[in-house]
Amino acid sequence: MTTPPNVPIEPRKGDVHTYDIPSTILDSAGDVHVGLQRDAVRPPSEDEILRVENLSVEFPTEDGVVHAVRGVSYSLREREVLGIVGESGSGKSVSSMAVMGLLPKSARIKGQILFRGDDMLKMSPRKQRSLRGRKIAMVFQDPMTALNPVHTIGDQLAEAVLAHELMPRKNALARAKEMLDLVGIPQAEARLRSYPHEFSGGMRQRAMIAMAVINNPDVIIADEPTTALDVTVQAQILEKLLEVKDAVNAAIVLITHDLGVIAGMAHRVLVMYAGRPVEIGDTDPVFEEPRMPYTAGLLGSIPSLETSGGRLRPIKGTPPSLINLPTGCPFSPRCPLADEVCRTAEPELAETDSGGHFAACHHWDRLAAVEDPTVFFRTESETKA
Numbered sequence: 001m002t003t004p005p006n007v008p009i010e011p012r013k014g015d016v017h018t019y020d021i022p023s024t025i026l027d028s029a030g031d032v033h034v035g036l037q038r039d040a041v042r043p044p045s046e047d048e049i050l051r052v053e054n055l056s057v058e059f060p061t062e063d064g065v066v067h068a069v070r071g072v073s074y075s076l077r078e079r080e081v082l083g084i085v086g087e088s089g090s091g092k093s094v095s096s097m098a099v100m101g102l103l104p105k106s107a108r109i110k111g112q113i114l115f116r117g118d119d120m121l122k123m124s125p126r127k128q129r130s131l132r133g134r135k136i137a138m139v140f141q142d143p144m145t146a147l148n149p150v151h152t153i154g155d156q157l158a159e160a161v162l163a164h165e166l167m168p169r170k171n172a173l174a175r176a177k178e179m180l181d182l183v184g185i186p187q188a189e190a191r192l193r194s195y196p197h198e199f200s201g202g203m204r205q206r207a208m209i210a211m212a213v214i215n216n217p218d219v220i221i222a223d224e225p226t227t228a229l230d231v232t233v234q235a236q237i238l239e240k241l242l243e244v245k246d247a248v249n250a251a252i253v254l255i256t257h258d259l260g261v262i263a264g265m266a267h268r269v270l271v272m273y274a275g276r277p278v279e280i281g282d283t284d285p286v287f288e289e290p291r292m293p294y295t296a297g298l299l300g301s302i303p304s305l306e307t308s309g310g311r312l313r314p315i316k317g318t319p320p321s322l323i324n325l326p327t328g329c330p331f332s333p334r335c336p337l338a339d340e341v342c343r344t345a346e347p348e349l350a351e352t353d354s355g356g357h358f359a360a361c362h363h364w365d366r367l368a369a370v371e372d373p374t375v376f377f378r379t380e381s382e383t384k385a
C-alpha cells in the first residue's frame, strides 16, 4: 500500500491559527458581500481541503418544512481537526451527510461544498462518487449501519478498495490486512475471514475506521464515532482515530456531544444550535471565553468542581421546532440574557473581541464582561448559596 509519509499533526495545544478576515468578500461573480455569516469562514488558503459555504438543508414533510441546516459555513485545512458540537437535532449529522451525499432525494440542499475548490453539489454524479468514500470518508456512530452482516470484514474492506481502484483482489486483501493492523486488530490475517457479528463493538468500530482510511482519504467525517461504545473503549478508539488520521495525513470533522473530546482533539470548534452555527473559532478561545450563551451553557453543563461544586447544570428547556422556529434568536426561550431585541431579530454570526472567534449573539459583550460566563446558568440553589 502506498501510505504517504507519516507527517504528524502539530500538537493541538498552542496550534492557534491567525487570519486576516477581510471586512468584505468577493464572491465568484465579483459581487461584494458584507455578510458577517460569510466572513466567519476563513479566507481560502493553499492547504484548505474542504470549504462549506452557506449550506442549508430543508426537508419538506407532511407537517411542514424542516429547516434542518440554516447557513452552515466552515473551512477545513489539511490534517486539521474540526469539532462540531450541539444538542440532539441541531443539524450536525444532516450537514455532514450533505457533504457525503447521503441525504434522501427529498432534501433541498443549497450553498456550496467545495472540495479543493471544486463544488461537489455541481459535479457530475460520477465525479461525486469518485470523491466520496475515497477522498472523503465517513465513520458512523453505529458500525453495523456501514458493515454488511453477511460478508466477511476482509471482503468488505477489499470491496472498498476495488470500488475506486483497479487491482488484483489479493492485493486489495493485502491492503485490508494492513489496515486491520493499523487500527490495532490482533491477528489481522485471520480476522479478515471474520463476520462483523464475530467482532466486539470496539473491534467493529476499529474495522469501520480501517474502512474509512483504506483509500487514503483527505477528509474523515466521524459522526459520534464512540457513543455506542462503553466508556473504557471510547478513549482507545478516539486515540486510534487520531493515530490513523496522522498515518494517512487526513483531516477530521469530528461530530460529538462530548465537549471533553473536542477539548482534547479539535483545533477548531463549531457550535450548532437549531440548524445554525452559533459560535466558531479556535478551540481554546471558544472554551475559555465563550461569546454565545448557548456555548457557555454547554460548558456549564459539564460537572466541574471549580464552577459548580461538581454538580451538573443542565440548560433548562428544549431546542425549538425546526418547522416553526421562533422569531428572533432561536435560543431566546432558554437564554438567561434574552431581552426584547433577542426576541425580535435573529443575530448574525459576527466577529467578537478576539480575532477569528465568531458568535451569533446580540449580547456577547455581556459574556466578555464577566470572568466566568457559565455564571448566567447558575441554578437557584447555587445562587442562594
Ligand SMILES: Nc1ncnc2c1ncn2[C@@H]1O[C@H](COP(=O)(O)OP(=O)(O)OP(=O)(O)O)[C@@H](O)[C@H]1O
Pocket (backbone or CB within 6 Å): 059, 061, 066, 068, 086, 087, 088, 089, 090, 091, 092, 093, 094, 095, 104, 322
Ligand atoms: N430525512 C429527514 N426528514 C425530515 N427531517 C429530518 C430528516 N433527517 C433529519 N431530519 C431532521 O433534521 C434535524 C437535524 O437532524 P440531525 O440528525 O442533523 O441532528 P443531530 O444534530 O445530528 O442530532 P443527534 O445529536 O441526535 O445526532 C432534526 O430535527 C431531524 O429530525
Ligand code: SF4
Pocket (backbone or CB within 6 Å): 292, 293, 294, 329, 330, 331, 332, 333, 335, 336, 337, 338, 339, 342, 347, 360, 361, 362, 363, 364
Ligand atoms: S441573542 Fe439574546 S437570546 Fe440569543 S443567545 Fe444572545 S443574549 Fe441569548
Ligand SMILES: [Mg+2]
Pocket (backbone or CB within 6 Å): 092, 093, 094, 223
Ligand atoms: Mg447526529
